[in-house]
Amino acid sequence: MSFDAEFDVLVIGAGGCGLVAALAAHENGMDVAIVEKMDRVQGNTVLSSGSIPAANTRFQRAAGVVDSPDVFVEDLERVAGRHDAPELTRRLADISAELVEWLVDKADVNMTLVETYKHIGHRVHRLHSPPSRRGSDLVNDLLKTIESRDIPIAYGNPAVDLLISPDGKVMGAITETKTGERTAIGAKAVILATNGFGANRELLARFCPELAAVPYGGSVASEGEAIRWGEELGADLANMGAYQAHASLADPHGSLVTWTVVEKGGVIVDHQGNRFGDETIGYSAFAAQELEREGPFYVIADTRVRDVTAGGQEEYAELCEHGGVIEASDAASLAQRLGMDPVRLSATLGDAIAAARSAVQDQYGRKAWGLGPLNAPFTATRIGPALFHTQGGLKVDMDGRVLKQQQPIPGLYAGGGAACGISGAKGGLGYMSGNGLLGALGLGYLAGRAAARDASASPV
Ligand SMILES: Cc1cc2nc3c(=O)[nH]c(=O)nc-3n(C[C@H](O)[C@H](O)[C@H](O)COP(=O)(O)OP(=O)(O)OC[C@H]3O[C@@H](n4cnc5c(N)ncnc54)[C@H](O)[C@@H]3O)c2cc1C
Known part of the structure; x- marks a missing residue:
């Protein structure tokens, strides 16, 4: 297969998930590039209030808050009920403190413990967010760090298809600009960080029909490409009604x-x-x-x-x-x-x-x-x-690898709205504050590191 450009890791989507995944892969020695559909970053992470829950961080300890991943998992399970990805709940709770401390220490994100409210389901003060409580500040800090590491972002370049080898390995993606210019980008690992399908009425009618006439308060770019590409590859889907x-x-x-x-x-x-x-x-x-x-x-x-x-x-x-x-x-x-x-x-x-x-x-x-x-x-x-956002998506393993009949699809990773969430199997009742960004930044962090490990071991 011939490519117009080649990288170790290609990240599709420059939201919270994609920016964190790119930084995590780059930190682990990878040559990384990001392609972004829109002319600037304006996805759901920008629209959010930037609150990420994390259990037993040094910020909580300094404020005298006693917490642990076990207590966090209890809270998440109580609110979400039974669903298709219980092991992901455990994994994200376990790495939540490491994630928030890495964001502050390594990704230069200004973040503090929110002590004025807990929000739904959290028994202790566990949300961490930019002091302004705005996701745009979170994204701006991540973008500054991306720039300081010389990680390229190609704006206005939506990925329109994945490149697949005859033996089923994901080898990169094709992007296409508004003027029809197509670029084939090769990569040892491709991370889908395109968010969910809140802006796609057809997918909503199929998976969450009760939302057919409800206004969508998220980004217009959330058109569900990851679901389409995943289905074409036979990937497993999980929690699609949530x-x-x-x-x-x-x-x-x-x-x-x-x-x-x-x-x-x-x-x-x-x-x-x-x-x-x-x-x-x-x-x-x-x-x-x-x-x-x-x-x-x-x-x-x-x-x-x-x-x-x-x-x-x-x-x-x-x-x-x-x-x-x-x-x-x-x-x-x-x-x-x-x-x-x-x-x-x-x-x-x-x-x-x-x-x-x-x-x-x-x-x-x-x-x-x-x-x-x-x-x-x-x-x-x-x-x-x-x-606000869909919580169903591609089923992933504990490191964000996309699964097909419970086995990873070589070269393919997903996080954030593109992957399945931990907010129950169906409906809006199982969502606890911060589940969106925990899945986005948490899976971005895990997928970026796993992609780096896997790509180091597999030459294109
Ligand atoms: C108003 C609002 C408030 C919220 N508040 C919170 C909160 O405080 N805490 C919380 O946890 N969650 C919150 N959420 C949910 C949270 O914002 C999302 O779960 C999270 O931001 C998803 O991150 P993401 O990186 O997957 O998606 P996004 O941030 O939307 O990023 C996806 C990116 O991919 C790009 N893209 C899409 N398709 C393509 C393509 N084909 N090719 C290239 N690029 C593509 C998009 O343009 C976008 O830049 C809120 C949501 C909304 C709408």
Whole structure:
């Protein structure tokens, strides 16, 4: 087979998974190149809040947090239930602390332990993220390190096909620019870091039909090529019906209303002013409750919750600045501004406040009220549910090698949304905060190192 260019390792996709995989392979002596579909990095990692869970890091120990991979696995299994990749859960929990410390020490990513919230499912403070809580900062730090190591990124060069030898080994990929220029790139190892299939309505209809009409809040580049290429090679797929949804995408702003607003005491009501569930089941699980009802929905809190949250999370602060969070002196005035029955909304908030004071049991069973009962003046943001990313994908071994009938396909690796996740087998209930980036950066780290080991042992 002849190629226009050759590398030891070719990474397809310059998101969190691909950038980490490239750095890990390069650190292990490989000549690495990255091809990226878009003209700049704008995948889901950029859109995320950059939070990665890790158990027993030095940052946790310094903050007095007692944690271990065993406790982390218990949390993950409790939320996810049974699924197709339990051994991956164990593997990612085991390497999570090593990963976060490597990101800080070796990849020069500025990351701190999040101590102001735990988010869904985590019993201890375990999320680590850039101080701004923005995935764009995580990606910018990784890009600076990629540049400092002279690892080339070919932007605007989507991979359109894999190159396969007659005996079934993956030998590289073909890219094609918008102007139709095709390049055959040879590599001893190819890492698929193209994310999932959230932007591909056909694959969604096939694997997650309940999402057919739900807006997608992730990157338009997540078109599921890895699934197509994998299926052509006969690769095993796992957890294909699983995804992360989010119950609070600001409408019409399109930005995320962080779940911290709910965790600090906020409640979610429908357009008539009624609550309809225990919000503390989490943003992904609560989205399923919204999908069963007619929107729009509103997250209601108070100025104290708003200010505490905006103080720690830039994206929410920007939403406030842009008028996405309205304020009213009492429940009746808030209802008028939202076009609801004032008596109904006042009764709903009155019940929630009584439950938060422990005066009565909450009718939906909610027990955690963050900063305590809401107090006027109240705030409200119009929200709706959205799909954030799919969690099903190519089944991989403990080092990110893509499997076919449980055996690795020579030369092929996957991580992030391209690989299967650890968030349950089906639906949005099994997603725990940080599962997306743990699978992306964790499998990127493992696949980059494994690709380097395997490529060193196998000449093209
Ligand atoms: C709003 C939002 C908030 C989130 N917050 C969090 C969070 O705080 N914590 C968390 O764990 N998860 C979060 N997630 C999920 C998380 O962002 C993803 O799980 C993770 O970023 C996936 O990483 P990735 O590298 O696989 O994909 P991406 O970051 O999307 O990178 C994939 C890259 O591949 C490129 N690509 C695609 N196809 C091709 C092709 N054919 N050829 C070349 N390049 C290609 C894309 O353009 C893109 O640059 C969030 C998601 C969203 C949408």
